[in-house]
Amino acid sequence: MQVTLTINGEERSAEVEPRTLLVHFIRDDLDLTGTHWGCDTSNCGACVVLVDGRPVKSCTMLAATAAGHELRTVEGMEQDGVLDPVQQGFIAQHGLQCGFCTPGMLLTARALLDENPNPTDAEIREAISGQICRCTGYTNIVKAIRWAADHAPQTATATPEA
Amino acid sequence: MQIPAAFEYERATSVEHALELLRSGGPDARLLAGGHSLLPMMKLRLAAPELLIDLDALSDELGYVREADGEVRIGALTRHREILESALIAARFGVFIDAEKLIADPVVRNRGTIGGALCQADPAEDISAACAVVGARLVIQGLDGQRTISMRELHSGPYETTIRDAEMLVEIRVPVQPGIGSAYEKVKRRVGDWAIAAVAAAVRLDGGTIASGAVALTAVGGDVTAQRASDALTGAPPSEETFAQAARLAAEDCAPQTDQRGSAEYKRHLANELTLRALRSATARALREES
Numbered sequence: 001m002q003v004t005l006t007i008n009g010e011e012r013s014a015e016v017e018p019r020t021l022l023v024h025f026i027r028d029d030l031d032l033t034g035t036h037w038g039c040d041t042s043n044c045g046a047c048v049v050l051v052d053g054r055p056v057k058s059c060t061m062l063a064a065t066a067a068g069h070e071l072r073t074v075e076g077m078e079q080d081g082v083l084d085p086v087q088q089g090f091i092a093q094h095g096l097q098c099g100f101c102t103p104g105m106l107l108t109a110r111a112l113l114d115e116n117p118n119p120t121d122a123e124i125r126e127a128i129s130g131q132i133c134r135c136t137g138y139t140n141i142v143k144a145i146r147w148a149a150d151h152a153p154q155t156a157t158a159t160p161e162a
Numbered sequence: 163m164q165i166p167a168a169f170e171y172e173r174a175t176s177v178e179h180a181l182e183l184l185r186s187g188g189p190d191a192r193l194l195a196g197g198h199s200l201l202p203m204m205k206l207r208l209a210a211p212e213l214l215i216d217l218d219a220l221s222d223e224l225g226y227v228r229e230a231d232g233e234v235r236i237g238a239l240t241r242h243r244e245i246l247e248s249a250l251i252a253a254r255f256g257v258f259i260d261a262e263k264l265i266a267d268p269v270v271r272n273r274g275t276i277g278g279a280l281c282q283a284d285p286a287e288d289i290s291a292a293c294a295v296v297g298a299r300l301v302i303q304g305l306d307g308q309r310t311i312s313m314r315e316l317h318s319g320p321y322e323t324t325i326r327d328a329e330m331l332v333e334i335r336v337p338v339q340p341g342i343g344s345a346y347e348k349v350k351r352r353v354g355d356w357a358i359a360a361v362a363a364a365v366r367l368d369g370g371t372i373a374s375g376a377v378a379l380t381a382v383g384g385d386v387t388a389q390r391a392s393d394a395l396t397g398a399p400p401s402e403e404t405f406a407q408a409a410r411l412a413a414e415d416c417a418p419q420t421d422q423r424g425s426a427e428y429k430r431h432l433a434n435e436l437t438l439r440a441l442r443s444a445t446a447r448a449l450r451e452e453s
Contacts, residue, residue: 018171130267
């Protein structure tokens with residue numbers, strides 16, 4: 001079947017089997033490998049993408065269901081050569097170690113800040129509670145999201161201060 | 163890599179269309195709501211429907227929370243997140259908010275639906291007990307019309323419901339009653355996990371008496387409704403003695419099994435303790451409602 005959707009502002013289409021999971025569609029058919037495929041069981045959250053602005057585990061959604069929806073992946077975060085403040089925060093606050101969970105964390109953080117520009121640390125921890133960092137870097141991930149909350153997009157620079 | 167077995171896929175464009183597809187697909191057709199229970203089962207090949215009917219396009223039509231005719235009406239495709247964000251539910255039914263906060267994690271709650279959870283009929287699923295204690299009625303739509311059933315009538319066994327082949331759950335109706343307070347208490351191993359045990363409770367106060375009370379249990383076997391515990395509450399004062407009696411009966415009447423989440427003895431202990439806590443919390447909320 002033909003699946004057509006909008007991803008990072010661009011309309012993309014591919015022919016897939018109905019049983020194709022969204023994460024594989026994004027990685028294998030659309031060649032956007034920034035979305036990571038992790039636990040396969042809806043637990044780890046590495047595969048999180050935004051569907052109509054909300055974080056969704058793409059290993060637990062069919063590509064067919066995503067047809068007609070608007071998606072955003074980590075490739076769609078940087079705009080005109082400027083990193084999203086969330087990405088800058090992860091650099092500035094050392095919010096990653098191995099980096100495997102990072103794309104999902106970045107998108108969940110972006111969705112949180114779009115809704116709640118000044119979350120408490122408890123709200124940040126709740127928002128990322130469906131995502132596992134195996135390096136156990138949660139403290140710095142929370143700091144990174146706090147950094148992004150304190151640096152709104154219009155003040156973004158390409159080279160964040162440490 | 164976990165990939166579901168192959169299936170035919172249809173996208174329903176209306177409730178009528180979904181019911182027609184269900185009829186033509188027969189017993190091997192399944193409805194796909196949020197997918198966060200069904201797709202993992204399909205990936206593990208515990209479920210292998212021949213026809214999958216995607217309800218995604220009905221999300222707006224069947225995704226709502228509104229009050230009408232003395233009831234709060236929740237569309238079957240209302241996502242867990244939307245229930246958590248509903249001021250109407252927060253003001254009236256604490257048990258739903260308590261339970262929804264404990265279902266999986268926020269990302270899963272963005273997709274999972276109340277109707278999908280109820281129809282999955284997982285014995286460890288949280289929303290059934292919440293619906294039971296507030297007397298929710300379930301509207302089942304068939305090609306020839308609607309019928310309404312109680313929570314006790316929905317599940318016929320683990321992962322089995324009394325909904326027939328060409329029928330679907332379309333709405334959950336919760337009566338609005340003055341003086342009611344409700345709560346949900348759950349113990350789980352970590353964020354996102356199923357319950358080791360959980361308890362829903364509701365009390366409706368009238369003066370110094372519990373005019374009606376209800377207790378329902380999650381993940382400890384037996385019927386979702388703890389009938390003797392519920393009966394012990396009705397007509398009694400909202401006291402620690404009453405709560406202790408109801409908790410003892412709830413623990414006696416459940417049938418937990420020893421598994422990787424804990425021993426039967428531990429789960430029975432939890433049923434007792436969580437009933438106490440849920441009743442205290444529900445009563446405190448009912449008193450606030452009365453004042």
